[in-house]
Amino acid sequence: MTEPTVVVAGVGRFGALHVRVWTEAGARVVGLVDPDTGRLAEVAAAHRVEQIGTDLADLLDRTRPDIVVIASDEASHAGLAVTALAAGCHVFVEKPLALSAADAWRIADVAQTHRRQVVVGHISxxxxxxxxxxxxxxxxxxxxxxxxxxxxxxxxxxxxxxxxxxxxxxxxxxxxxxxxxxxxxxxxxxxxxxxxxxxxxxxxxxxxxxxxxxxxxxxxxxxxxxxxxxxxxxxxxxxxxxxxxxxxxxxxxxxxxxxxxxxxxxxxxxxxxxxxxxxxxxxxxxxDGRVGGALRREIGYALAVFTGERQPDVMPVEQACWxxxxxxxxxxxxxxxxxxxxxxx
Ligand SMILES: NC(=O)c1ccc[n+]([C@@H]2O[C@H](COP(=O)([O-])OP(=O)(O)OC[C@H]3O[C@@H](n4cnc5c(N)ncnc54)[C@H](O)[C@@H]3O)[C@@H](O)[C@H]2O)c1
Structure with missing residues (x-):
């Protein structure tokens, strides 16, 4: 991946910040998904993202990104993560990974089946x-x-x-x-x-x-x-x-x-x-005009895991399942x- 491409699902308060931080980390945000079309248009215009939609599977078909970043309401995480992994994308998902242990392990299993990585946004x-x-x-x-x-x-x-x-x-x-x-x-x-x-x-x-x-x-x-x-x-x-x-x-x-x-x-x-x-x-x-601290370190780590430059040793998905x-x-x-x-x- 020379310039990894990213779709962000959920562009509320934290999702909009993710658009900025992934861009600052050297990725290219190629699409945004959110059922709130007003918010979607606002964030897309602010960050000059061309492809937008209300359905993740449809947007993935159109944009074929390397990575999907999930920053939507907690109840939607598991469904979106499985959709993204099944489409062959690596997944960064905000906490919590899922709202049930069964869903969390399902995500880990789908990731393994498709040989993709999942990093959970446990920023602390x-x-x-x-x-x-x-x-x-x-x-x-x-x-x-x-x-x-x-x-x-x-x-x-x-x-x-x-x-x-x-x-x-x-x-x-x-x-x-x-x-x-x-x-x-x-x-x-x-x-x-x-x-x-x-x-x-x-x-x-x-x-x-x-x-x-x-x-x-x-x-x-x-x-x-x-x-x-x-x-x-x-x-x-x-x-x-x-x-x-x-x-x-x-x-x-x-x-x-x-x-x-x-x-x-x-x-x-x-x-x-x-x-x-x-x-x-x-x-x-x-x-220095960029977002720093734990969030920058976390996204830098996730990018290194997704590009295969490092092992998922800081935030293994099974620990998120626990x-x-x-x-x-x-x-x-x-x-x-x-x-x-x-x-x-
Ligand atoms: N790591 C942290 O410190 C931290 C801080 C804040 C928020 N978060 C997490 O980030 C996530 C988002 O929180 P927020 O505060 O930005 O919430 P928010 O309510 O501001 O934004 C959520 C957005 O997701 C959208 N959405 C809902 N269902 C969707 C779906 N199926 N597909 C795509 N988009 C969908 C909503 O329309 C909304 O725009 C939550 O999981 C939250 O726990 C983490």
């Missing part, structure tokens, strides 16, 4: 901090891994604008489920989870899950969509322009050491007429109140 694996922490764990810097603590809170306002279209476990929790898997590197054998009853069914979700890995490592994964509008913004004036805040922390505990990380640090604080900002500089910061199994088990534990063993295959 690609932050500089997580990359360094994984390397430290791998070289034994914390000794035997014992426990992981992962927490991620989102703005309360986001819950009603997009957080409630699927269970928030698929939206925010899946990031930390995946990070736990990226450190433990084994399957989860047991899950128990609780949702705050005080929050009420229609209110922002507050979930705590406890995971036990096959290796004996335990992890807590917590998420609350309760960050008030008065909290300093972290993403307001970045390329995604999402008013609000993501606040998260990660801890890795081993017999010989502990690593601690803040997803969004307060290393830069801005008090201006726009209010107080603590801009995130790890996920998708503007750097993450979907765990999310499914957490939702089942929330429903029943009992511990659940994730469905193996």
């Amino acid at each position: 694996r690609f932050t500089a901090q997580m990359t360094r922490m994984r390397a430290a764990v791998d070289r034994g810097a914390v000794g035997t891994l014992c426990a992981l603590r992962l927490r991620r809170d989102f703005s309360r306002a986001w819950f009603l604008s997009f957080g409630d279209r699927v269970d928030p476990v698929w939206e925010s929790g899946i990031h930390d489920i995946d990070l736990a898997i990226s450190f433990a590197r084994t399957r989860v054998r047991r899950v128990v989870a609780m949702r705050s009853a005080a929050a009420g069914a229609a209110a922002p979700s507050v979930v705590t899950a406890l995971l036990e890995f096959d290796s004996g490592v335990i992890a807590t994964v917590e998420s609350a969509w309760l960050v008030p509008a008065t909290a300093p913004g972290t993403l307001d004036d970045g390329p995604l322009a999402l008013d609000g805040a993501i606040v998260g922390e990660a801890e890795v505990l081993g017999l010989a050491g502990i690593l601690k990380q803040r997803l969004v640090s307060d290393s830069l604080v801005e008090w201006t007429a726009a209010g107080t900002q603590v801009p995130d500089l790890s996920l998708w910061p503007e750097e 993450g979907v199994e765990v999310a499914e088990a957490i939702i089942e534990s929330l429903r029943t109140g009992a511990p659940v063993e994730p469905a193996g295959r």
Whole structure:
């Protein structure tokens, strides 16, 4: 592939950012798909993409791309991924890979049948901090891994604008489920989870899950969509322009050491007429007129995997399938109140 060609499926907030980042990474975006034709025309004009459509299979027939990037609503990921793989394309799919373990493994199987690669957009694996922490764990810097603590809170306002279209476990929790898997590197054998009853069914979700890995490592994964509008913004004036805040922390505990990380640090604080900002500089910061950070690293990695320049070692698709199994088990534990063993295959 000299200049890999890409079709982007789903050009909402994050899909439009993908069009920009894949172009900046040296790919050529040849087509866009979205059922929202107004949005489709707007993004196509902004990025000078000629081929557009509302049906992926039809657009793939017309454009024959090397890669399909899926950044649509979560419920459509599995169907679009299977369509793209069956058409012979490599697939980059935003998190979550699918909304059921059966669909996730089906995607992995179709990819294998067609000898194509699937990279899942678990962006947190690609932050500089997580990359360094994984390397430290791998070289034994914390000794035997014992426990992981992962927490991620989102703005309360986001819950009603997009957080409630699927269970928030698929939206925010899946990031930390995946990070736990990226450190433990084994399957989860047991899950128990609780949702705050005080929050009420229609209110922002507050979930705590406890995971036990096959290796004996335990992890807590917590998420609350309760960050008030008065909290300093972290993403307001970045390329995604999402008013609000993501606040998260990660801890890795081993017999010989502990690593601690803040997803969004307060290393830069801005008090201006726009209010107080603590801009995130790890996920998708503007750097020299381009999108940098974890998103650029993630797309660079995916391109290298798709062109055969490197192995899919940072984000193997089977680990994304394990993450979907765990999310499914957490939702089942929330429903029943009992511990659940994730469905193996
Ligand atoms: N990695 C991250 O940090 C991160 C950040 C934001 C969003 N995301 C993920 O990106 C995806 C999109 O999120 P968003 O915030 O951009 O949502 P959005 O609602 O802004 O955009 C979704 C778009 O997908 C379109 N769509 C729906 N069904 C489709 C289909 N069958 N084919 C093609 N397009 C379809 C919608 O019309 C809409 O334009 C989600 O999976 C979300 O979880 C990831």
